[in-house]
Every structure is written in structure tokens, then in C-alpha cells.
Amino acid sequence: MESLDIVIVGGCGHVGLPLALSFADAGYRVGVDDIDTAKIERVRAGEVPFKEAGAEQLLRKLLPTGRLEFGSEPAMLERADTVVLVIGTPIDEFMNPSVTVFDRVVDELIPHIRPHCLVVLRSTVFPGTTEGVQRRLHAAGLEADVVFCPERIAEGHALEEIRSLPQLVGASSTNAYERAARLFEPLGVQIVRTTPREAELAKLLTNTWRYMKFAIANQFFQIAHRSGVDYNSVLGAIRNDYPRAADLPGPGFAAGPCLLKDTMQLSAYTPDHFPMGQAAMQINEGMPNYIIDSLDAHKPLAGRTLGILGMAFKGESDEDGREVVDIWGITGPIRL
Ligand SMILES: NC(=O)c1ccc[n+]([C@@H]2O[C@H](COP(=O)([O-])OP(=O)(O)OC[C@H]3O[C@@H](n4cnc5c(N)ncnc54)[C@H](O)[C@@H]3O)[C@@H](O)[C@H]2O)c1
Numbered sequence: 106m107e108s109l110d111i112v113i114v115g116g117c118g119h120v121g122l123p124l125a126l127s128f129a130d131a132g133y134r135v136g137v138d139d140i141d142t143a144k145i146e147r148v149r150a151g152e153v154p155f156k157e158a159g160a161e162q163l164l165r166k167l168l169p170t171g172r173l174e175f176g177s178e179p180a181m182l183e184r185a186d187t188v189v190l191v192i193g194t195p196i197d198e199f200m201n202p203s204v205t206v207f208d209r210v211v212d213e214l215i216p217h218i219r220p221h222c223l224v225v226l227r228s229t230v231f232p233g234t235t236e237g238v239q240r241r242l243h244a245a246g247l248e249a250d251v252v253f254c255p256e257r258i259a260e261g262h263a264l265e266e267i268r269s270l271p272q273l274v275g276a277s278s279t280n281a282y283e284r285a286a287r288l289f290e291p292l293g294v295q296i297v298r299t300t301p302r303e304a305e306l307a308k309l310l311t312n313t314w315r316y317m318k319f320a321i322a323n324q325f326f327q328i329a330h331r332s333g334v335d336y337n338s339v340l341g342a343i344r345n346d347y348p349r350a351a352d353l354p355g356p357g358f359a360a361g362p363c364l365l366k367d368t369m370q371l372s373a374y375t376p377d378h379f380p381m382g383q384a385a386m387q388i389n390e391g392m393p394n395y396i397i398d399s400l401d402a403h404k405p406l407a408g409r410t411l412g413i414l415g416m417a418f419k420g421e422s423d424e425d426g427r428e429v430v431d432i433w434g435i436t437g438p439i440r441l
Pocket of ligand 1: 114115116117118119120121138139140141144191192193194210227228229230256257258259260363
């Protein structure tokens with residue numbers, strides 16, 4: 106069978122597919138490996154299973170070139186010297202990272218990974234995962250180069266951002282760094298070298314920082330609202346021609362799956378469980394209840410059904426709302 110330049114494990118996902126398209130567009134022969142066979146069939150037929158600007162058009166342009174191949178078996182990895190792992194890295198119902206999911210997948214892949222392969226971890230991972238994967242491969246007799254190259258795109262803008270955001274490369278050797286830098290070179294982005302642990306933390310801290318900015322905005326809103334003040338008016342006054350406060354976000358349902366999940370990963374990583382992150386979680390995830398309680402105080406809601414709009418957080422996204430609803434354990438309209 107013809108060799109491939111790259112195989113992307115989790116290649117039909119929100120991160121994997123835009124990356125596969127970008128690499129194929131840059132000239133690579135890309136194998137898209139995904140266990141979700143229904144998604145594979147849709148993509149093979151030219152349909153992108155989620156909203157992503159320009160992706161379907163690019164997919165349809167690339168399919169006839171033969172530079173994209175699809176499969177659901179890890180045996181595809183035997184055809185490439187570079188493997189990118191971008192499977193989901195969820196937190197469990199106790200808000201702890203499910204690190205065993207990642208370990209299990211790596212163990213399943215090991216028999217199919219070529220010796221001296223470049224293994225690029227792109228999922229957002231618990232700090233130390235890259236070193237752990239390196240050790241697992243080593244123990245299995247594979248002298249692979251394992252690097253952590255986090256994805257930092259915003260859904261819906263992936264194709265544009267993959268080609269514009271600097272790419273962090275967390276590598277523990279110069280050889281591994283150079284191989285990863287060469288991989289991303291055709292995308293024309295700036296490459297920033299760090300150690301694996303630095304890149305893992307950089308990704309978690311970036312998302313946590315964003316989550317905490319939303320939390321302080323929501324806390325400010327609650328303070329103003331509780332004292333009977335119109336917060337929109339306060340916010341307008343704060344931001345008006347005052348650059349140092351221009352980045353104070355507006356209040357609202359914050360999160361999406363990644364911001365909460367990654368703040369909680371950081372909390373699990375930290376000996377004191379990151380009190381500021383916990384506070385941010387309580388504020389952000391408590392916003393729907395805050396609003397319901399406020400409405401209830403205004404006019405009792407017992408026996409009524411409330412629909413909450415805007416929980417998707419990001420406009421024009423078909424993913425985040427569903428996952429936030431799952432995390433909260435709300436399966437339908439809230440009943441009081
Ligand atoms: N979605 C985002 O905007 C975003 C941005 C940056 C980073 N991330 C991170 O990227 C990672 C992936 O997120 P996503 O949103 O793409 O998730 P996703 O659920 O959309 O995609 C993951 C894909 O992996 C596939 N998969 C799972 N196990 C597999 C296996 N053993 N073999 C092959 N395929 C397998 C799934 O079928 C799915 O298609 C997560 O760690 C996430 O935190 C996501």
C-alpha cells in the first residue's frame with residue numbers, strides 16, 4: 106500500500122478534520138483515522154459534520170486529489186512516519202481528567218506505530234502526558250519522538266487560524282523539535298519551541314485565563330445586579346474610551362466544553378486545587394441558576410418550564426451548548 110505522510114487519529118473531529126484538510130491542502134498525503142464510522146462516511150461523501158467556515162468547500166476540492174484517505178482501523182498508522190493524536194480528553198462527572206482514556210488509546214495504537222515515528226499530541230492534555238506517552242512507547246520498544254503541539258483555534262475559524270496562529274512545539278530533544286517544525290513549515294506559521302511540560306501548561310493556562318476573565322465579568326454583573334444597578338450601563342461607562350478596561354468581557358453563559366474542562370484539569374494538577382479556578386467554575390456554571398433565582402424572586406416560577414437560550418456561548422457553534430448541557434446534567438428544559 107502507498108505510504109502516507111501523516112495519519113491523524115481522531116481525524117473527523119472538530120480539531121482533527123480542519124487540521125487534516127490544512128495539511129492535505131499544503132500538499133501532504135493525509136490518513137484520517139476515526140472510530141466513528143458514520144462520521145467517516147459523511148466526510149468521505151464531502152460533508153463536514155459540524156460548522157466550520159470554508160471546510161466543506163475545501164474538503165470537496167481535496168477529495169478528487171486523492172491526498173485524503175479515510176479509515177477506522179489503527180492499521181493505517183503502519184503507513185506513516187508521523188502520527189497526530191487529537192482524540193477527546195474529557196473530564197469525568199467529578200471534574201477530574203479522564204487520563205486513562207488517553208493511555209488506553211495509546212496502548213491500542215502502539216502495535217501499529219512505526220519505529221522512529223514522530224508522534225504529535227494535539228489534544229489538550231493533563232500536564233506530564235507527553236512524557237508519559239514517550240515512556241509508554243519506550244517501554245514497548247519504540248524509539249519514537251513524542252512532541253506536544255497544542256491546538257489553539259476557535260471553532261468555526263479553524264482553517265484561517267491553523268495558518269495564522271503561532272504553533273507551540275513542546276519537544277524534549279532538538280531532533281524531535283526539528284521534525285515537528287518541519288511538519289508545520291508548509292502551513293507558514295511561526296514556530297515557538299518549549300519543553301513538553303511548558304507547552305502543556307501554556308495550553309491549559311490560556312484556556313483558564315479566558316475562563317477566569319468570563320468569571321470576573323459574571324461576578325461583577327452579579328454584584329451590580331444584586332444592588333439594583335443596571336450593569337450594562339456600568340460596563341459601558343467602564344469601557345468608554347478607557348483602553349485599560351477594554352478587554353473586560355460582557356457577562357453571559359461562559360464556557361463551552363474546553364474552558365471549563367481545562368480549568369478543571371489545571372485544578373486537578375495543582376496541590377491546592379487552584380482555588381481561583383474553583384471560584385471561576387462556581388460563578389460561570391452557576392449563572393443559569395443565578396438568573397433563574399433572580400427571576401423567581403421577581404415572579405415565582407414554581408410549576409413553570411423555562412427554556413434557556415444562549416447556553417452555546419459561542420455564536421454560530423453547533424457543539425458547545427450540547428456539551429455544557431451534558432456537563433450540567435440537564436437533559437431538557439429546566440423545571441422548577
Ligand atoms: N474543539 C475545539 O475548539 C478545540 C480547540 C483546541 C483544542 N481542543 C482539544 O482537542 C481535543 C479534541 O477535541 P475535539 O473538539 O476535536 O473533539 P471531537 O470529539 O470533535 O473529536 C475527537 C474525535 O476523535 C475520535 N476518536 C476518539 N477515540 C478514537 C480512537 N481511539 N481512534 C480514532 N479516533 C478516535 C472521535 O470519534 C472524534 O471524531 C480535545 O483534547 C480538546 O480539548 C479542542
